Amino acid sequence: MQLLQYHRSFAATCLRLVRYASTAASRNASFAALEDTDTNFFRDVLGDSNVITDIDALQPLNEDWMGKYSGKSKLALRPKSTEQVSKVLAYCNDRHLAIVPQGGNTGLVGGSIPLFDEVILLTAGLNQVISFDAVSGTLVCQAGCILEHLDNQVGAQGFTMPLDLGAKGSCQIGGNVSTNAGGLRLLRYGSLHGSVLGIEAVLADGTVVDTLQTLRKDNTGYDLKQLFIGSEGTLGVVTAVSLLCPPRPSAVHVCYLAVPDFATTQKVFVRARQKLGEILSAFEFFDQQALDLTLKHLEGVRNPLPDTQTPFYLVVETSGSNEAHDSEKLQGFLEEVMEEGMVLDGTIAQDSTQIAGIWGIREGISVALKHAGPVYKYDLSIPVAEMYSLVEETRHRMAGLPVEVVGYGHLGDGNLHLNVSCQRYDEEILKHIEPFVYEWTAARKGSISAEHGLGQMKADCIGYTKPQPVVQLMTQVKQAFDPKGILNPYKVLPQVMAVAQ
Structure with missing residues (x-):
């Protein structure tokens, strides 16, 4: 009974974030509004063709594939290197411009869709396979590589990707890692927490965190890559990953x-x-x-x-x-x-x-x-x-x-x-x-998010699964990695806690 009372009281502080709800999240007033000088800066860094301002071109980027979530972003950026991502984020951090990373946009909880006028950062331009070791089965690739394409490439050398999803023809590996996607064969290959050997990610201030190693064993200090797996772009933008691919079954x-x-x-x-x-x-x-x-x-x-x-x-x-x-x-x-x-x-x-x-x-x-x-x-x-x-x-x-x-x-x-x-x-x-489904799950010590993530749909419902001290600790981690809160705001953590930073 005490557990359910806690869940209900925590949930009572929540704001509904989905489009069909009766109340909506409020825009964080501390975020700057986009100006022409910002767009000009991004054009200088990325080139005109990689700065998207056309309303028709932005429309599918502002809406999820289910037609359930929508935003009002006026700008999408398509960097083609980690260096460009770093420059974009450093600028957005200085200007206090909110930014939403977006991969294949195949998510189901609105995690890659802006709520308001956040800048959309597309990872599709980061689509190169960096290396593949046919002895160890270690793949190193950029975040925008499509899952099915990677599976075809490693398959030609007798290996398989440790992840299989219905959306494999359009989802991107960076988004898979950022949401800790589960898929159809987790029973056999486990979660991405075990398959990912290393990550390259860019923090909100432009700092590049490079743990893109291919070692099976490394017990040197904190395993920081694990924080990015499943963080849904709220701690940093994943730009490259290294994965262990199992042998392809014959x-x-x-x-x-x-x-x-x-x-x-x-x-x-x-x-x-x-x-x-x-x-x-x-x-x-x-x-x-x-x-x-x-x-x-x-x-x-x-x-x-x-x-x-x-x-x-x-x-x-x-x-x-x-x-x-x-x-x-x-x-x-x-x-x-x-x-x-x-x-x-x-x-x-x-x-x-x-x-x-x-x-x-x-x-x-x-x-x-x-x-x-x-x-x-x-x-x-x-x-x-x-x-x-x-x-x-x-x-x-x-x-x-x-x-x-x-x-x-x-x-x-x-x-x-x-x-x-x-x-x-x-x-x-x-x-x-709701909240019946969440209360029913909490009463059985289940999780309200098994593999889809929290996104904007369930950010304010995290308390049904995680105790308040744990959520508070997550908030502190968010503040350490992204002090200004510009990375994928209104997602994963309750807005009432995220705004408090």
Whole structure:
């Protein structure tokens, strides 16, 4: 009870930051307004073509891909080197101009979108692969490199990126690192806190912090790179990263399973870990509502089990180096869970086309939700046994409202994606979701942000997961790295605390 009282009192001080909320964050009056002299300075540093002032060109940069968050920036900058980023930030710091780093703009919490007139700093121009060591599998590249392009490059030399996302064709590695993106294979490769070996970042005053090493072991002092991973551009702008890439698996198998209830999905997961062991690389689940929505709104998506309808579906992937061995293990696992009645029906993909088809369903859910209309998205870490209970309770709360509640996610790491699809953003609908979702998660010692970050959506809700002394310590770190608060303001930390600096 004391924990919930703390969460509620902390949340009561919060200001809603999203566009559809009844109240909005207020612009920090200490930030300077953009002037012609500022634009002229940036033109001198970057060149005319890399200074964007055209209203039409700025429009997509001021809005997220879901159409949920929007800002009013009048200027976007596209540096092409760390030196240029340093000059831009040093100038903005002196002038007290707020700035928002933006990569592929594929985020889901408004982290790369300005709230007001902040300058947008695009990292797309930082798109060079610096080096790749084919012995250790160490990649060094600039922040603007697209994830899928990197995977293709290291794949040609027998390695794979330790991260796989549905947005891999447009997201950038700097943004991935800055948000500590999780993805589909965290079960196998872990988080970026373990895969990132080094970072180059530029602080608010233009100081370049270079920890861009490729060493597996370095126990010299504080591991500062970890502070930048997941800080969402509030401590510094990541300009380059070094990552450890695992060997590319030569044998990949995927099966698609129909399961009668959520309790059984957990039993299947336990059995998968026992029987598949070291080759298990992904274990995803989604409900019937998610499948129906995806089949309805995405062309070319096919149901692998068209004659089976059940509340839950699983995508299980193995990745190894021995085709015959891995195939035999997966076949044995599937036969066992079906004989015991845990799986009602299932199929194993026979080739790369079928593998892509199965993953197309799972990866297409988020896109299908966007096509269906506005959506309230929640990304939560919850004890696995209770994950789907939140979906059910949310449906119960919203009975009679014109919404569709969808649940899916990474069962292997306890990450639930709760989505409420509707026809328009509506304050009445929001009242049925928040703060209920956050309070429910906090009561189970879960996290309100599993992999999407806090951005502007949940900055003022951090207290549901982190105790106040921890948030205060985060604020002190922010003040040490960015004393004037110009880097990605109104994000990650509660505005009431951030403004206090």
